[in-house]
Amino acid sequence: MENSKINWTDHTWNPWIGCRHVSAECDHCYADTMVTNRMGRDFSVVQRTKTWKEPFKWNRTAPQLAAQLGRRVRVFCASLTDFFIQDADEWRDEAWEVIRQCSDMDWLILTKRPQLISRRLPADWGEGWPHVWLGTTCGVRSSYSRLDALRSIPARVRFISAEPLLESLADIDLTGFHWLIAGGESGSGFRAMKEEWAVELRDICKKAWVGYHFKQHSAFRPGHDAQLCGRRYHEPPLVQIAQPAEKARCGQMKTVPLHLRQANELVAKWHRHHKPIKVAKFSIGAIDENGELVGAAICMRPATQALDDGKTVEVCRLVTKDEDRVRNSSVCSFLYGACARIASEMGYERIQTYILDEEPGMSLRGAGWKQEKTGCGGTPRRTRRGKDVRHLADTISLETKQRWAKILDPKAVKARKPGWDAADIVQDGHGIYLRLRY
Numbered sequence: 001m002e003n004s005k006i007n008w009t010d011h012t013w014n015p016w017i018g019c020r021h022v023s024a025e026c027d028h029c030y031a032d033t034m035v036t037n038r039m040g041r042d043f044s045v046v047q048r049t050k051t052w053k054e055p056f057k058w059n060r061t062a063p064q065l066a067a068q069l070g071r072r073v074r075v076f077c078a079s080l081t082d083f084f085i086q087d088a089d090e091w092r093d094e095a096w097e098v099i100r101q102c103s104d105m106d107w108l109i110l111t112k113r114p115q116l117i118s119r120r121l122p123a124d125w126g127e128g129w130p131h132v133w134l135g136t137t138c139g140v141r142s143s144y145s146r147l148d149a150l151r152s153i154p155a156r157v158r159f160i161s162a163e164p165l166l167e168s169l170a171d172i173d174l175t176g177f178h179w180l181i182a183g184g185e186s187g188s189g190f191r192a193m194k195e196e197w198a199v200e201l202r203d204i205c206k207k208a209w210v211g212y213h214f215k216q217h218s219a220f221r222p223g224h225d226a227q228l229c230g231r232r233y234h235e236p237p238l239v240q241i242a243q244p245a246e247k248a249r250c251g252q253m254k255t256v257p258l259h260l261r262q263a264n265e266l267v268a269k270w271h272r273h274h275k276p277i278k279v280a281k282f283s284i285g286a287i288d289e290n291g292e293l294v295g296a297a298i299c300m301r302p303a304t305q306a307l308d309d310g311k312t313v314e315v316c317r318l319v320t321k322d323e324d325r326v327r328n329s330s331v332c333s334f335l336y337g338a339c340a341r342i343a344s345e346m347g348y349e350r351i352q353t354y355i356l357d358e359e360p361g362m363s364l365r366g367a368g369w370k371q372e373k374t375g376c377g378g379t380p381r382r383t384r385r386g387k388d389v390r391h392l393a394d395t396i397s398l399e400t401k402q403r404w405a406k407i408l409d410p411k412a413v414k415a416r417k418p419g420w421d422a423a424d425i426v427q428d429g430h431g432i433y434l435r436l437r438y
């Protein structure tokens with residue numbers, strides 16, 4: 001069961017409570033009101049709570065709740081204090097240990113003190129634990145320096161809470177961020193938020209490929225499911241999963257996401273004997289130094305049932321524009337490498353493809369793939385209506401092909417796998433982004 005009324009999380013966990021005001025956003029701090037008035041405690045004294053076992057309970061039931069929600073379960077840490085406040089230094093390592101062990105949930109740590117983060121991360125933080133998102137509050141322009149502080153911290157997901165939104169943030173720089181929550185103030189004496197400020201942020205997020213979540217309008221008791229311009233905005237974060245200039249041998253090529261329709265069009269244009277793919281995991285293109293599309297690849301679930309284990313993805317189409325053999329081979333190699341990297345980011349453990357028996361497989365070898373066997377074997381996967389996927393997808397029998405594969409190092413959290421779907425791979429000038437559904 002969810003235990004939070006906040007519409008961007010499922011649970012809230014406070015390993016300690018108490019805090020001190022640090023900026024204009026804190027003026028009507030609800031935590032202060034709650035701790036002082038309802039609990040009768042001194043809010044300025046940070047005290048350890050007795051709730052340390054709760055996350056373990058939630059973690060045990062997280063897979064079931066995730067299945068109901070259609071995304072991974074989220075824990076907001078902490079709502080009645082600041083996770084990085086110095087007064088809690090003696091307990092934080094223990095809190096990190098709880099977070100580490102409860103990895104079936106995503107942990108959303110929101111702070112107004114991002115300048116304190118770097119010295120308070122666990123020793124093995126590295127590029128950021130995959131199930132921890134770091135966020136900071138920015139509801140006024142004078143808090144922009146917090147964004148700079150958080151940008152410099154490695155994290156899988158970085159987010160901004162523009163709540164309470166107290167003025168226009170028209171010149172906000174979202175570089176390095178993946179998600180933004182906007183909302184007006186609530187409670188007695190709330191400060192009004194103009195709707196245009198929230199709309200402005202929505203449009204900036206759209207332009208910058210940052211997921212946008214509109215939480216609430218300003219009101220004494222705002223509803224749980226607020227709309228902006230007649231629509232509910234509960235977008236998930238967008239996370240960059242590939243650099244534009246891949247560090248592959250072909251340094252002059254870039255990966256771009258393609259819609260399946262576009263990819264199918266290129267396949268039809270360059271390799272006419274293939275049928276269009278109806279359902280794919282992702283499709284990408286290769287762009288050369290002149291910005292011209294020179295290749296495309298489509299990945300889907302393996303067409304052979306026995307290999308469709310949920311851990312494998314198959315490059316089912318890979319086409320190139322060029323006639324020149326050497327260049328052609330380097331584009332193929334580049335695309336195989338890019339597909340493997342994206343699949344790895346999505347949590348897959350293995351990637352495979354089939355090539356014609358007479359093809360030498362140089363580009364696959366160049367991208368680190370290995371030949372497994374000739375002929376596909378096994379029963380083809382069937383669609384819900386019982387049609388053979390392999391027959392629908394290909395006009396060439398797989399019996400005449402070699403199977404090549406590469407074992408991947410899955411980057412995503414294992415529990416994330418069942419729900420990953422890259423239908424929402426999007427692009428900006430800086431790289432490919434994958435919309436996190438979990």
Ligand code: SF4
Binds near residue numbers: 112
């Ligand atoms: S940092 Fe957060 S918890 Fe602390 S006073 Fe400000 S609003 Fe309240």
